[in-house]
Amino acid sequence: MKSTRKGLRDGDLFKDTYExxxxxxxxQVLKTKNxxxxxxxxxxxxxxxxxxxDLP
Ligand SMILES: [Zn+2]
Known part of the structure; x- marks a missing residue:
């Protein structure tokens, strides 16, 4: 599993206007599972x- 940081760096993820x-x-905005x-x-x-x- 990738980290969100790596996903952002690789272009798999981006942040929308609401971050x-x-x-x-x-x-699609990612869901959070705690x-x-x-x-x-x-x-x-x-x-x-x-x-x-989602690493702290
Ligand atoms: Zn998707």
């Missing part, structure tokens, strides 16, 4: 289901 992380392919087992949140595209880890 929300958005999937570049689907132009996983209590992990120190980071999982960000998921609702369209293509690609997951990114």
């Amino acid at each position: 929300r992380l958005t999937c570049a392919d689907c132009e 996983d209590p087992d992990n120190v980071f949140d999982i960000r998921t595209c609702p369209d293509c289901s690609t997951q990114y880890k």
